[in-house]
Amino acid sequence: MENKKNLKIMEIFQAYGTLFALLLIIFIFGAFKPRTFFSAMNFWNITRQMAILAVISLGTTLIMCVEEFDLSVGTIASFSGVLAAVMAINGVSFFWALIIGVIASGIIGFVNGFIVTRFKVMSFIITLAMSRVIYGITYWLSGGAIIFKGIPDSFKVLGTGKFGKIPYLTVLMVILAVIFYYLTKYTAFGRKLYAIGGNEQASKVSGVKVDFNKTLAFMLTGAMAGFAGVLLASRVGSASPTAGDAYCLNAYATIFIGKTMFKEGVPNIIGTMVGVAIFTVLANGLTIMQVPTFFQNILTGAIIVLAVVGQKIGSNKNV
Amino acid sequence: MIVETKNLSKRFGNMYALKDINFEVKEGEIHGLVGENGAGKSTLIKILTGVYHKTEGHIFVSGTEVDIKEPVDSRKLGINVIHQDRNLIPAFNGIENIYLGLKSDKKYLCTVDFKKMGKKIKSVMDLYGIKVPLEKMAMELSPPQKTLLEITRAMMTDCKLLILDEPTASLTDKETMVLFDIIRKLNASGTAILYITHRMDEIFELTDRITVFRNGQLVDTVKTKETDKNQLIKLMTDNWKSSGLDSQRKIFGNVVYSVSHIATADKVVKDASFEVHSGEILGIFGLGGCGRTELLEGVYGYKSIINGEVFFKNEKMSHLSPSLSIKKGIVLIHEDRRGHSLVISRSVKANIVLPIIDSYSEKGFYNGKKENKDAVSQIAELKIKTTDVDQKVGELSGGNQQKVVFAKAMISQPEVFLCDEPTQAVDVMTRSEIHDLLRGCADKGKAVVFITSDIQEMLEVADNIIIMSGGKTYEKIENKGISSEQILHYCYQER
Numbered sequence: 109m110e111n112k113k114n115l116k117i118m119e120i121f122q123a124y125g126t127l128f129a130l131l132l133i134i135f136i137f138g139a140f141k142p143r144t145f146f147s148a149m150n151f152w153n154i155t156r157q158m159a160i161l162a163v164i165s166l167g168t169t170l171i172m173c174v175e176e177f178d179l180s181v182g183t184i185a186s187f188s189g190v191l192a193a194v195m196a197i198n199g200v201s202f203f204w205a206l207i208i209g210v211i212a213s214g215i216i217g218f219v220n221g222f223i224v225t226r227f228k229v230m231s232f233i234i235t236l237a238m239s240r241v242i243y244g245i246t247y248w249l250s251g252g253a254i255i256f257k258g259i260p261d262s263f264k265v266l267g268t269g270k271f272g273k274i275p276y277l278t279v280l281m282v283i284l285a286v287i288f289y290y291l292t293k294y295t296a297f298g299r300k301l302y303a304i305g306g307n308e309q310a311s312k313v314s315g316v317k318v319d320f321n322k323t324l325a326f327m328l329t330g331a332m333a334g335f336a337g338v339l340l341a342s343r344v345g346s347a348s349p350t351a352g353d354a355y356c357l358n359a360y361a362t363i364f365i366g367k368t369m370f371k372e373g374v375p376n377i378i379g380t381m382v383g384v385a386i387f388t389v390l391a392n393g394l395t396i397m398q399v400p401t402f403f404q405n406i407l408t409g410a411i412i413v414l415a416v417v418g419q420k421i422g423s424n425k426n427v
Numbered sequence: 428m429i430v431e432t433k434n435l436s437k438r439f440g441n442m443y444a445l446k447d448i449n450f451e452v453k454e455g456e457i458h459g460l461v462g463e464n465g466a467g468k469s470t471l472i473k474i475l476t477g478v479y480h481k482t483e484g485h486i487f488v489s490g491t492e493v494d495i496k497e498p499v500d501s502r503k504l505g506i507n508v509i510h511q512d513r514n515l516i517p518a519f520n521g522i523e524n525i526y527l528g529l530k531s532d533k534k535y536l537c538t539v540d541f542k543k544m545g546k547k548i549k550s551v552m553d554l555y556g557i558k559v560p561l562e563k564m565a566m567e568l569s570p571p572q573k574t575l576l577e578i579t580r581a582m583m584t585d586c587k588l589l590i591l592d593e594p595t596a597s598l599t600d601k602e603t604m605v606l607f608d609i610i611r612k613l614n615a616s617g618t619a620i621l622y623i624t625h626r627m628d629e630i631f632e633l634t635d636r637i638t639v640f641r642n643g644q645l646v647d648t649v650k651t652k653e654t655d656k657n658q659l660i661k662l663m664t665d666n667w668k669s670s671g672l673d674s675q676r677k678i679f680g681n682v683v684y685s686v687s688h689i690a691t692a693d694k695v696v697k698d699a700s701f702e703v704h705s706g707e708i709l710g711i712f713g714l715g716g717c718g719r720t721e722l723l724e725g726v727y728g729y730k731s732i733i734n735g736e737v738f739f740k741n742e743k744m745s746h747l748s749p750s751l752s753i754k755k756g757i758v759l760i761h762e763d764r765r766g767h768s769l770v771i772s773r774s775v776k777a778n779i780v781l782p783i784i785d786s787y788s789e790k791g792f793y794n795g796k797k798e799n800k801d802a803v804s805q806i807a808e809l810k811i812k813t814t815d816v817d818q819k820v821g822e823l824s825g826g827n828q829q830k831v832v833f834a835k836a837m838i839s840q841p842e843v844f845l846c847d848e849p850t851q852a853v854d855v856m857t858r859s860e861i862h863d864l865l866r867g868c869a870d871k872g873k874a875v876v877f878i879t880s881d882i883q884e885m886l887e888v889a890d891n892i893i894i895m896s897g898g899k900t901y902e903k904i905e906n907k908g909i910s911s912e913q914i915l916h917y918c919y920q921e922r
Contacts (some may be wrong), residue, residue, distance in 0.1 A: 307767075
């Protein structure tokens, strides 16, 4: 009996440990700075801060489902931000700047996927190399400088506007998260991605068009990264050729944190969103507590390491 | 006693995988272990070799009680296991593989002395008449050579008990004989052998005593000389009955599926043709390496072919791909269950519906209810033992996993079954169920292509048999009063 009870507790801890971690972080910050941290304004602020990382991470979750990597998501975000900003300066409306930015990013994703599936090469190195190419294009587009002069105010609406107290970005993030949850969980496409990630050969024998679905996943991942890039430019009202780069590692970190959420240990949308929340709350709280940036970096890196190790320990326990 | 267990039990959750096992292996004997898949054989071995830890009971090695917590512990005690799936590192040569986990010899303080190690290995190999080229990488070796390499590794240290788990699964008859000679030599030099197999003739040829497992319990241990096949089968199962092939002449329908002059890109298949009628079970028999697996993979569209045509119902297939094959009504049961048939980490349901998963998308909405219903009905149809549709396939026993493979094949309602070793490493009961299933499909007018390396099984199942050798197909033999010797004769013929 005693054993069984312990087992139950272990299981609960495994399933919800990540969620506890999030609550714990919130609790600690709340205890130190209750007034600033627990304010409604800060809550909406955090959700807005989450949005851009969330958009990139949602897309990247798909690529992790098929056990591939796309390390170009950060530079794609930078690229599409710059592209959209350049277009906006030249009189293109925000809507079309956004659409073209997303499509261009989707095409880059397609190229990634095509090369990886057609030539059976490691996505890790291909997308890393592609990110260099994209970086070059972005630099050429921007002339190497941060673009902010001449960006019309209409460009900044989506990134900064609010419905009453609720930022547009928050609403957008929730909608996209719901769509992606449905996509991965309740569509044939999502199921196939998990099957491919579980066993590529068996999926192929079962008639799943592995290359096609993988390429589609790369496209969506690229498009979402591009979307996030435009949102970022819209939010800060400028576009830097390196603005999105840091999001790449953070996106993978959130997915790894998310993988620890459920027993299966596979990438999943709920987990990814919890991962995004952990990341953002941490950054927000540390800033409020005026912790120096260098220390924030140390802590963030340590958390990624912990998440990956934690997932490994969790999956070993299951054997 | 070399190894003895007293009231040994292993529990997963509330389920007993093993219950009250009192098992013993005597010095110098070859002990056979038989039982259906899921009977508990693998669990016992995993406990003895430290992969699992016992829940209750005692284990004695040479009379002293031991606690085996890790594989290292069992190796220290002189218990070694040789697995179905071999534990060799593909890019390592023989010496490197054998010395994995052993202390390597050194010269000049810290340089590894391969020469000295090679000599030591050679002397062990000579002792038992094992011949494997040590300078070759493991991936360049044939299946029997790999097995022998592992046996050598086991014999490098003092080995009291050598456990062989289905060692002949991928061996030809000739290779099996070589392996048996070596096993007997090992045994003569004082190593006790625990031999696990589904092949009855091997059990009777090799062992001194046989232990039978059923549903996690030890049913009986008998002397090989005092028993026979029927009695063993009776011990293993309660309600199994062998169904022989009808002697009645069958009438087949039209040709459903035909392939002509197939050559694969990897050049294993050079020129293969066959046709299969509605209602027919067509066997393709050939010795290991004849290209039968590659032939089926090629015509199914999994591997690329460079020559030949495939016709389905007199219509030429425009191109070959697994998805087109499934759409038309052709399924492949791949020989590699874990590698090419199942997504082990996913649920029973997810596996079964995978081939037709697109059909559940209705105008952008996913019909999860229908999916669930289909999976449940397949599970019932094939009597798959699973807690529910969401249990992970990897948690099922081998026989039940294979049934999931069949459920997955049946769900697209195919006309043509391409089966490659569909009964490999499954229990007697499941094996007979699979035979019945295929015969039932044929009787309903489906066409079945059947590959097995077990001649006896081939003669039990197939209506007609095509001989394959060296990547080419040869004569088609009607399965009527022919013997296994005759078939082997065709295979060994010089062409």
